[in-house]
Amino acid sequence: MNSMKRFAPYLVVLMVCILTTMLNAQELAILKYNGGGDWYSNPTALPNLIKYCNQNINTKLDLKPQTVEVSSPDIFQYPFTHMTGHGHVFFSDSDVENLRNYLISGGFLHIDDNYGMEPYITAELKKVFPNKALIEIPTSHEIFNIAFKFPEGLPKIHEHDGKQPKAFGIFHADRLILLFTYESDLGDGWEDPEIHNDPEDVREKALKMGANIIKYAFEN
Numbered sequence: 001m002n003s004m005k006r007f008a009p010y011l012v013v014l015m016v017c018i019l020t021t022m023l024n025a026q027e028l029a030i031l032k033y034n035g036g037g038d039w040y041s042n043p044t045a046l047p048n049l050i051k052y053c054n055q056n057i058n059t060k061l062d063l064k065p066q067t068v069e070v071s072s073p074d075i076f077q078y079p080f081t082h083m084t085g086h087g088h089v090f091f092s093d094s095d096v097e098n099l100r101n102y103l104i105s106g107g108f109l110h111i112d113d114n115y116g117m118e119p120y121i122t123a124e125l126k127k128v129f130p131n132k133a134l135i136e137i138p139t140s141h142e143i144f145n146i147a148f149k150f151p152e153g154l155p156k157i158h159e160h161d162g163k164q165p166k167a168f169g170i171f172h173a174d175r176l177i178l179l180f181t182y183e184s185d186l187g188d189g190w191e192d193p194e195i196h197n198d199p200e201d202v203r204e205k206a207l208k209m210g211a212n213i214i215k216y217a218f219e220n
């Protein structure tokens with residue numbers, strides 16, 4: 001109980017920081033992590049999604065996303081963080097504590113598996129939330145309906161292993177605080193069209209789903 005009392009003021013400060021940022025800054029950040037994975041992949045993805053959101057769902061997001069390390073206190077400046085890559089992820093003890101505090105204080109993390117990330121991020125998230133599991137998100141959830149309708153859930157953007165795309169989440173106090181998109185590769189669909197040569201309708205699906213994620217993160 002005494003430890004909780006000592007921790008309570010810290011949480012209050014973090015919550016005020018998050019709420020202030022959400023009202024004023026409207027900046028997004030790419031999460032830089034350790035472990036050797038290419039956290040920097042898909043460099044045109046988030047800028048293109050930001051532009052799409054500003055044009056189509058009336059956001060006023062800074063056109064240039066920032067980069068923030070998992071353990072940095074600067075993470076609390078960003079209501080929305082995006083994480084991607086193809087492989088290894090490792091969270092240190094300081095990463096784990098900082099990310100947990102960020103998420104339960106009002107932050108939102110979208111993890112988009114760019115291929116090969118799933119086994120590593122799943123293990124690392126158990127360190128962040130030992131008592132919470134990644135839960136598959138039903139198609140009835142608000143995130144599939146908040147701006148654009150996705151009655152069948154997460155769209156398939158890239159083939160990968162040919163599996164059905166799935167959206168998993170971690171919830172805190174009934175709020176979705178972390179979204180993990182798997183076998184979809186939304187980020188590739190957000191990138192400049194000449195990079196992956198996706199058909200326009202496929203890119204549009206990816207951008208619309210991304211807009212849903214942004215809108216949910218800022219409004220919930």
